[in-house]
Amino acid sequence: MRPTRLDPLFTPVTALKGIGPKTAKTLSSLLAGGKDREARISDLIFHVPSNVIDRRLRPGIAGSPEDTIVTLTLHVDAHRAPPRNSRAPYKVLAHDDSGEIELVFFHARRDYLEKLLPVGEERIVSGKVEWFNSRAQMVHPDHVVSAEEAEDLPLIEPVYPMTAGLSSKMMQKAMTTALPLVPSLPEWQDAAFVKANRFPPFKEALLGLHRPEDLSELADESASRKRLAYDEFLANQLALALVRNAMRKQGGTERKGTGLIRKKIIAALPYELTEGQKQALIEISQDLSAPARMLRLLQGDVGAGKTIVGLMAMAQVIEDGGQAALMAPTDILARQHYASMLPLCEAAGIRIAVLSGKDTAKTKREIGEKLESGEIDLIVGTHALFQSTVIFKNLGIAVVDEQHRFGVHQRLSLSSKGAHVDVLVMTATPIPRTLVLSYFGDMEVSRLTDKPKGRQPIQTVSVSLDRIGEIVERLRAAIANGKKIYWVCPLVEESEKIDLAAAEERFEDLQKALGPVVALVHGRMSADEKNAAMEAFKVGHARLLVATTVIEVGVDVPDATIIVIEHAERFGLAQLHQLRGRVGRGSEASSCVLLYKAPLGETATSRLNILRQTNDGFLIAEEDLKLRGEGELLGTKQSGLPGFKIANVQAHGDLMQAARDDARLIITTDPHLETVRGQALRHLLYLFSRDEAVKLLRAG
Incomplete structure (x- = not known):
């Protein structure tokens, strides 16, 4: 049974004031990771800020730096509404002791702005200042409050990762209502470890991330972030250790075999x-x-x-x-x-x-x-x-x-x-x-880590898509020499239909250029159609196979020696390495052509460079982790593996090892989580959605 003090955190977000079904649906898609359930308050509190907006700078109009958020106390002078049917913006003129400023609003309602910024009165306004011809402007201020409402103006404002359909104000409001519901919980961490690492208590760490005083409090190395990262790692490692323990407890059968x-x-x-x-x-x-x-x-x-x-x-x-x-x-x-x-x-x-x-x-x-x-x-x-x-x-x-x-x-x-x-x-x-x-x-x-004897390294080159004509001519010569070639079509996120259209179009182009030796395989084909295309390629009736990424894993045609990956910049490093591994499986030298669309961004350039430099998959995986983070590397979004919400595997790797050792010790000394710490750890498993492991405790 879930500890009752956690109940408030396991209620749906619709229980919060101001969150209706529509907002709840948007929050669920953002927070519940595509799972078919409504977001809970626990999902919300573990959605931590990625940045902060600091509104403490009050330089006066004349001292406001370009493109920086400032807070100004202004006297409202006049409203200038645009002519009817004009697309010009609505402007409010204001001043302080140091100078004048225009507040600019597009698609604005006059009655609303006259109420918000009454002529002759003072208002505290916060937003970015821009300078045009020595005149200060602020387009759509973030906040406008009267002197009496000054304490409502958040001077340090956390910025949350968002999705379409949510506004920053909606998220702030939801958090303001949710955070007071976090109960005081028993300490599940080892006291000596907490002291040695100067970790704050769980609740204090959580509030520290949601109500930061400055950006440094959100950094990976901040005490609050490290404390929660360790909690998350320990929940994960403890759940895995419980699974292993349950499997071990069932015993095993000695299967020595005769040889x-x-x-x-x-x-x-x-x-x-x-x-x-x-x-x-x-x-x-x-x-x-x-x-x-x-x-x-x-x-x-x-x-x-x-x-x-x-x-x-x-x-x-x-x-x-x-x-x-x-x-x-x-x-x-x-x-x-x-x-x-x-x-x-x-x-x-x-x-x-x-x-x-x-x-x-x-x-x-x-x-x-x-x-x-x-x-x-x-x-x-x-x-x-x-x-x-x-x-x-x-x-x-x-x-x-x-x-x-x-x-x-x-x-x-x-x-x-x-x-x-x-x-x-x-x-x-x-x-x-x-x-x-x-x-x-x-x-x-x-x-x-070693390859079978006789395997040749794969030569990898990157070529701009502008030179696709040259590549096709080279392939024509390779086919005449009896070579077999894969041509992988680009990946379009979220859209199998567009993937398919791209593959079919490329297939038609290549068939026109090279003749009937070109075959096609994609995810929407029936198993029989796929097998027929693969068989034609294997036996050599087809010499060039156009494919979507269905060939990524395990396709084995040892005499295929060339692979062309179109729009290589759209693929992750691990996936490019997997695709490249479809060639170089025999004793013949093989090559991989990465076709990219110029200009390339910094990350894409790094990816293609790494691939050109090495064939070592373990080295590539380490680089991929640096470039992309663990969630994407293992495809956690699709697979039900844990994608960490607070912990960062790269930044907190040392804590991961400590959590693994701690979990093993717990399982050895308290396998049913019955001690005082064990009971507290049950709270931790539920909090981080590792309740499958709690069921094992009951089953065992």
Whole structure:
């Protein structure tokens, strides 16, 4: 049960005076992160300012600097209304002891302004001053108050991140009503740690950010910000530790395996495993052989050979009489995994099948029956494998590809598919260490840093879109030499339709220029259409494949050696690196052409430069974190992973490590959160929406 003193914070924002359904809807889209629920007061109080406006400067009219916010005490002299039907602005003339000023209003109502600024009276006015021909002007003052209302003028005004449909005044008003509802809460942090870091109490820190005296109080290194960042990290790390503890408590099954199937797979491989792969396999094998459940993250750069490591892990479980499931994020990827593993499975005697949401009811039923009877050893599929209708005879291991589309909830629901299911998660997005801690704190980590032998580095060049004609001519020559080419079309945020139109238009242009060797694949096609286009490209009937970003992960055509990425400036670094990894998968030298629209902004220039300089995905991920922040890097908005509201992973990385250590200590000494501190920590988990973890306490 949620502690009752938190109840005021869990009421919808419509409970606040002045917030109707329309404003609540806008606030929900801003604060509840696209989740299908109404924003609560807790969402509002954790929406902290990003800047402050300082209205304390009172230099008089003559001393007002250009384009700076000032507060002036003015005597109102006259109103000058524009002629009827004129577009000219309404002007109010005023003065103080140092000079004169015009207050300028567009689309103004005369009766309103005469009431706001009565001739002959004094008013305190705050806004930006501009100078024209030595005359001072203030366009649409932010505040106009009488001397009696002077205390209503906020001298330090916090500025909040906003969205269309909200005004600064609405947000200020909502905060003014919400903040007094924050209750005094028990201290959940370790007293010595709070003292050593000079952290204020939670409520004081929160009010410190919402009512700052100056900009420095909002900085990442301010005591209030650091205190709340640590609270947020600890809530996250504690939730992950509770998930891990719950999975551990259920115990595990020792799956040592005989080694026979793995030997057959190794013998059938056309290459030797890298040192990194061998080391990862030792770690995974030790986990599987232990009486505790495995929860391991396998990180490998594009083309580092994660799939074979995953297959060997599954083989160890199959040797022991268990079943294995490999889950991929898309149909295309699931079928590709199946195709690449099929010859190895046949050589090793593993019975493998593929299942996706697009299969017919009959196919699903037949595969379901074979899974339940144990006639299938290894099933490859999408999230369709999660459905309650899919029953395994003895699921022993789940290998999940592309972790960042797969949150903590799914990790837990996998457990229900078998007794003590071991979990190996694979990601091709190299993730900086601090992010591994924040998102996968409950997992052990193996890293594949070396590439298979014989792989050539990819040469990357950036070219302005003005030179697209030259690029097409070069591609014509490459096709004549038997090369295969990807052409990736630009990404338009929020609009699949525009993406599609861009891809179809480029496809038609290239087909006109290069002939029928050009094929097209995009997200709106049926699975059959996509597979047909990919197959034509694989076997060589098509030589140039125009695609939207559906090819971003896992598409494997080893003899494709050129990739052109159009409007490269619109993509993030990690995504560009993923796309580039579609080539350079064979022994031939490969190249990547980044087509950009000039002029480039500073960030886009940095991105393209980094890509030209290095092929190291881990280095690229660190740079991407600096440029973009963790939310976008891992796609937290779409995936249900925690996007931090107050903490900044880069600035507060040291606190992340401390929070992880603290969470582990708490779980060791107080696994049910029953001590005084444990009870206080329950408040923390609810406050930061980690209540899934509280349910585990009850279940355990």
